[in-house]
Amino acid sequence: MEKRYSLKLFYMLIPAFLLLILFTYIPIFRGSVMAFQYYNMFNLTNVHFNGFENFKAIIFDKNFKFWKILLNTAIWVFVSLLFQFTLGFILALLMRKPFKGRGLYSALVFYPWAVSGFAIGLVWSWMFNGQFGIVNDLLRRIGLISQNIGFLSDPKFAMISVIIANIWYGVPFFAIMLLAALQSIPQELYEAAEIDGATGFQKLFKITIPYIKPTIISTTLLRTMWIMNFPDIIYAMTRGGPANSTNILATHLINKVYQFYDYGQGAALGLMIMGILFIYALFYLKISASKEVTL
Amino acid sequence: MKVLKIFVLGIYLIAAILPFYWVLVTSLKGPKEIYTFPIKYFPSKVTFESYRQLFSFANFGIYFRNSLLVSLSAALGAMVISILAGYALSRHRNKRFKNGILLAFYFTQMIPPFILMTPLFTMLSKFQMIDKLSTLFILYVTMVIAFSSIMSKSFFDNIPISLEEAAYIDGCNTMQVLFKIVFPLSLPGMAAIFSFSFVNIWNELFLAVMFIMSDEKRTIPVALNSFISKAGISWDIMSAGLVVALLPTMIVFAFAQKYIVSGLTKGAVKG
Numbered sequence: 001m002e003k004r005y006s007l008k009l010f011y012m013l014i015p016a017f018l019l020l021i022l023f024t025y026i027p028i029f030r031g032s033v034m035a036f037q038y039y040n041m042f043n044l045t046n047v048h049f050n051g052f053e054n055f056k057a058i059i060f061d062k063n064f065k066f067w068k069i070l071l072n073t074a075i076w077v078f079v080s081l082l083f084q085f086t087l088g089f090i091l092a093l094l095m096r097k098p099f100k101g102r103g104l105y106s107a108l109v110f111y112p113w114a115v116s117g118f119a120i121g122l123v124w125s126w127m128f129n130g131q132f133g134i135v136n137d138l139l140r141r142i143g144l145i146s147q148n149i150g151f152l153s154d155p156k157f158a159m160i161s162v163i164i165a166n167i168w169y170g171v172p173f174f175a176i177m178l179l180a181a182l183q184s185i186p187q188e189l190y191e192a193a194e195i196d197g198a199t200g201f202q203k204l205f206k207i208t209i210p211y212i213k214p215t216i217i218s219t220t221l222l223r224t225m226w227i228m229n230f231p232d233i234i235y236a237m238t239r240g241g242p243a244n245s246t247n248i249l250a251t252h253l254i255n256k257v258y259q260f261y262d263y264g265q266g267a268a269l270g271l272m273i274m275g276i277l278f279i280y281a282l283f284y285l286k287i288s289a290s291k292e293v294t295l
Numbered sequence: 296m297k298v299l300k301i302f303v304l305g306i307y308l309i310a311a312i313l314p315f316y317w318v319l320v321t322s323l324k325g326p327k328e329i330y331t332f333p334i335k336y337f338p339s340k341v342t343f344e345s346y347r348q349l350f351s352f353a354n355f356g357i358y359f360r361n362s363l364l365v366s367l368s369a370a371l372g373a374m375v376i377s378i379l380a381g382y383a384l385s386r387h388r389n390k391r392f393k394n395g396i397l398l399a400f401y402f403t404q405m406i407p408p409f410i411l412m413t414p415l416f417t418m419l420s421k422f423q424m425i426d427k428l429s430t431l432f433i434l435y436v437t438m439v440i441a442f443s444s445i446m447s448k449s450f451f452d453n454i455p456i457s458l459e460e461a462a463y464i465d466g467c468n469t470m471q472v473l474f475k476i477v478f479p480l481s482l483p484g485m486a487a488i489f490s491f492s493f494v495n496i497w498n499e500l501f502l503a504v505m506f507i508m509s510d511e512k513r514t515i516p517v518a519l520n521s522f523i524s525k526a527g528i529s530w531d532i533m534s535a536g537l538v539v540a541l542l543p544t545m546i547v548f549a550f551a552q553k554y555i556v557s558g559l560t561k562g563a564v565k566g
Contacts, residue, residue, distance in 0.1 A: 008469060009383040013396065016380035016440050023415065023437040024403050030414035039413075094304055105304070107549045109311040114548035114555075116498035118516050119540045122523075123318045126530055134317050137334045168310065180560040229407045232500060253409050254501070263413040270410025277405065 034267035041261035054268035064244060064252060073248040075159060076166070076234075077227050083167040085220060088174025093208075095175070096182050113172040121236025124165035128152050128237070152238055155245035162234050162246050169233065174219060181215035182208070217288045224284075225277050249273050315541065322346065322534035329531055345535040353532060357511055358518040359539060362497060365428055365514060369435035370492035373443050376436065377488055381447025382477065386456065397448075400441040408438075412505055419506070426508045434502055439492040446491070446558050450484030451477070487558030490551035494544045515540045 038050045059066045091109065095102065112120065127134050128151035136148045151161040189207050198206065209216070231250035234240065240247035240255060247255075249269060257266040321329055322345050324338040349355045387393050415434070416425070424430045454477065462472045478485075500516040507513055513521070519540060522533050548555065 005469075006387065006389070009387050012379040012383040015376045016444050017396070017399075019376070019433070019437045019440055020399070020403055023434060024406065024411060024441075027411040027414035027418065028406055030418070031410045034414060090303070091307055094300055094307075103552075105308070107552055109307050110552065110556075111315075111545050111548050112311060114494045114544045115541045116500070116516060116544070118498070118500045119519060119537050120314070122519060122528075122533065123314045123537055123541075126321065126534070127314060127317055129530075132330055132334060132530075134313075134334065168314070171307075172311075176556055176559060180556065225405060229409075235500075250407070250409065253407075257409070257413055258504070263417075266413055267410060270407050273407045274405075274410065277407075281405075 031267045031270060034264055035271045036268075037264050039262075039264035039267070041263060050264070054264045055272070058265055058268060058272075064247065068244060069247050069249060069252050072159065072244075072246065073228065073250075076163060076246075076248050077224055079163050080166045080170060080227050081220065081224055083163075084170035084223070085174050085216075087167065088171045089178055091171065091175040092178035092182055093204075095179055110172040110176060112169050113176065117169060117230065117232030118236045120169055121162075121165060121233035124161070124168075124233070125152055125237040128161050153242055155243045158238050158242055158245045162237050165233050165237065166227070166230075170223070170227070173223065177215060177219045178212065181212040185211045217284075221281060221284050224280065228273065228277060249276075315545075318534050318537050318541075321530060322538050324531070326529075326531040329534075345531040349532050349535040349539070353518070353522075353536070354510070355515075355518065355536060355539065358513050358515050361428060361512060362514040362516075363543075365431050365435065366493050366497045369432050369439075369496050370489050372432070372436045373439045373492045374485055374489045377440055377443035377447045378478075378481070378485065380440075380444040381449075382451050382473075384444065384448040385451035397445070400445055403441045409501070412501065416505055425506060426512060428507075428512055430506055431503060431514070434506070435496045435499065438499070438502070439495055443488045443492055447481075447484055447488055450481055450487070450558075454480050483554050484558070486551055487554035490547050490555050491558055493547055494555075497544050 035054055036049055036051060037047055038053070039047050095106065099105075128136075130136065130148055130150035130153060133148075133151070135151065136145070139145045140148070149157055151157045185208065189211070190203060193203050193207060228248075229250055231248065231254055234246050234248065234251050235254060238246045240251040249272065253266050253269040253273070256262045256269060320336065320338060323341045323343070324335070325340065325342050325344060328335065328339060384393055384396060419425060419430060458476055458480075459472050462476050467475070498516065499514075500520065503514045503517045504520060507517055515536070519533070519536055522528060522536060
């Protein structure tokens with residue numbers, strides 16, 4: 001009986017596992033091999049191993065300076081993350097106590113989580129339009145600028161613009177997750193602190209933040225990985241331009257594959273991203289030295 | 296203090312709504328009014344001209360149908376498969392086996408999706424599976440299956456096993472136990488998995504761009520991508536297309552918000 005039960009459960013796992021082996025594990029293995037091959041769709045008869053040539057070609061690329069792409073990636077990830085987290089946390093704190101219409105309110109402020117990053121990128125590129133964009137118009141109306149800014153065509157402003165769109169897109173995620181964590185804090189803790197005469201700030205830093213620390217660590221870590229792998233908004237708004245000012249590793253990879261059909265270099269970039277994320281995750285977990293992180 | 300709170304909540308609300316409002320207003324203006332100064336924050340005359348063009352000239356009806364077909368079927372497929380997997384993971388008694396499988400699921404969440412694309416393309420083209428909606432179906436089920444299974448496992452973990460044991464003692468077989476006891480209790484979990492998968496599949500762009508070539512098989516994100524031409528974007532039709540692209544997942548989210556939120560927090564993160 002017991003054995004038959006276990007066997008039945010095992011059968012139930014097969015469909016999910018088969019899909020993952022066929023369409024994730026085998027391709028990731030093949031992709032890792034490809035990174036060390038010359039593999040161009042325009043020249044498929046000449047696929048061969050070339051050692052670290054792909055990596056070298058990426059790092060010493062004259063048209064796409066590698067250090068610049070790394071710097072862009074770091075700015076894109078950390079500035080987005082910092083503001084997504086801070087704004088999401090403030091929103092979660094404000095929504096913590098029930099108020100009239102909270103259900104409707106949360107549907108209206110959380111909806112960006114559910115919509116397409118690519119479509120949202122296009123919406124923002126219309127908003128940032130240099131001639132007819134609403135952002136330019138609003139800034140002029142309140143007198144902050146006297147002349148329209150080409151937000152997406154000027155290398156000085158392009159990165160800020162795509163990051164603003166990304167922050168807008170990511171705030172609901174943090175608000176949703178942190179709100180759920182906040183609601184799990186036992187009310188008695190605050191009551192006890194109030195008896196001891198704690199101020200609002202003390203309660204925030206001595207009770208709230210320590211209590212939800214595991215959620216903070218796991219969400220920020222996973223979100224970092226996710227933002228780094230998320231080129232949709234940039235792809236929609238600038239495709240990495242102008243003059244590479246918004247080119248990050250992920251958009252660079254996409255352009256290699258979709259524009260230059262260089263699968264070998266694309267795969268090499270994929271491995272680099274994976275390596276960076278892996279080291280980052282180890283480092284991050286070590287620093288935050290938290291064993292209670294629940295994935 | 297209270298006034299400040301309401302004020303800040305109001306700012307969040309405006310910031311969240313403004314982009315959608317703006318694209319909606321643009322889609323309802325006439326093509327001329329979009330490009331005139333001063334910029335109007337409300338159309339002087341509401342017209343559905345851009346929607347008419349979108350569906351007649353730009354064939355958007357077909358893309359909408361493709362997106363709906365693939366998203367609904369793949370989300371349904373993912374739901375069924377992940378319920379099986381999640382149930383097995385939750386009920387299996389061998390801890391080491393269970394943790395090994397879970398780890399294999401988690402690992403897939405860390406892989407950058409783009410490293411998979413080119414190998415998938417070369418693999419699937421060998422089997423003549425390029426440019427087919429059925430291929431997108433399979434890839435999309437795979438895309439969400441790991442996270443859905445983890446999510447479904449945590450839902451089953453909350454259903455006490457004693458209920459099932461009692462049913463076995465009363466003489467039910469496995470199928471009866473599953474369909475009469477377990478599944479009815481896990482309906483909220485199923486709703487969460489379905490809506491989560493639907494949203495992610497509906498929004499997917501890069502796989503669809505890579506694997507779909509023919510015009511009549513495009514999904515909405517691919518179609519929007521093709522609206523961006525060298526000559527620039529005609530924002531009247533694009534705005535109408537964006538509204539059609541955004542609305543379905545917004546509606547799903549509004550109705551399933553409760554389930555999605557509990558599913559997200561249980562499964563920990565959006566993939």
